[in-house]
Amino acid sequence: MSVQGRIGHAGGAKIKRALGVQAALEWAFRVEQAQLELPPPKDVTEEGFGFGLEYVLLQRAMLGCKVDGGQHKMGSYTHPDAEVIAATVAGMPDRLGGIRMAIQVAELARAGMTPDWLPGVVPRCVPMETKQNQHGERATTVVVSTERVKTRGKWRTVEVLACPVTWRPHPEQIASARRGYEDWWQAIDWVRDGLIVGGMLREVEVTAAMPKMQPWLARSFPAL
Structure with a gap:
């Protein structure tokens, strides 16, 4: 949960609004609808080159982000702190994902969301295929070998059947989702530090509050 409040300063200085970095990002992109001014690629030296709408939409599509649908405050006032x-x-910086991560951070803030780290999801061992018959749904089996068995005094060849199984969701899917969350956390931690050290915000003060770094490790304990 993001932390919000008001911070008073001695000497009659202006009172600033205190926000955790996630709340500050959501205020800037969701409420004030600030826009990213993306830098040109490093291998482009032509003057006046900038990222077009097509590039931003392509990056959003790669991230699975939904296009805003023209809800930006085009031509209207945006708070300087949001800018x-x-x-x-x-x-x-590139070490934290560069432009791709910047777009992801902005779009998640605009939607008021955090990366989906698949909370509560546990891999389950399930049949790879099933089929339906008069008795209901049954796992599909395959022949893996044959054996010679003696029944009623006669030797017979019987098929040995097995049910191919898999894990759903695969543990790597869960691990990948959680790595994505950690990458996002590192990125907004960098943003938080930059805003605090930069000291350029006039009416907003970014606090040290951060979302949990690994919420899947959090445990609830009974109240005493």
Whole structure:
């Protein structure tokens, strides 16, 4: 849960609104609808080159983000603090994912979401295929070998059947989702540090509050 409040300063200075970095990002992109001013690729030297709408939409599609549908405040006022936050996100270093991560952070904030780390999901061993008959759904079996058995005084060849199984969702899917969450966490942690150290926000003060780094490790304990 993001932390919000008001911070008072001695000497009659202006009171700032205190926000955790996730709340600050959502305020900038969701409420103020700030836009990312993305830098040009490093291998492009032509003056005046910038990222077109097609590039941003392509990046959003690769991230699985939904297009906003024209809800931006085109030509209207955007709070200067929101512009500073957006500019900070746009400067995401390559080691943290660069432009791709900047777009992901902005789009998740705009949607008021965090990356889906598949909470509560546990891999289950299930048949790879099933079939339906008069008795209901049954697992599909395959012949894996044959054996000679003696029944009623006669030797017979019988098929040995097995049910191919798999894990769903696969453990790697869960691990990948959680790595994605950790990458996002590292990115907004970098944004938080930059906003705090930069000191360029006029009416918003970013606090040290952060989402849980690995929420899947959190355990609930009974109240005493």
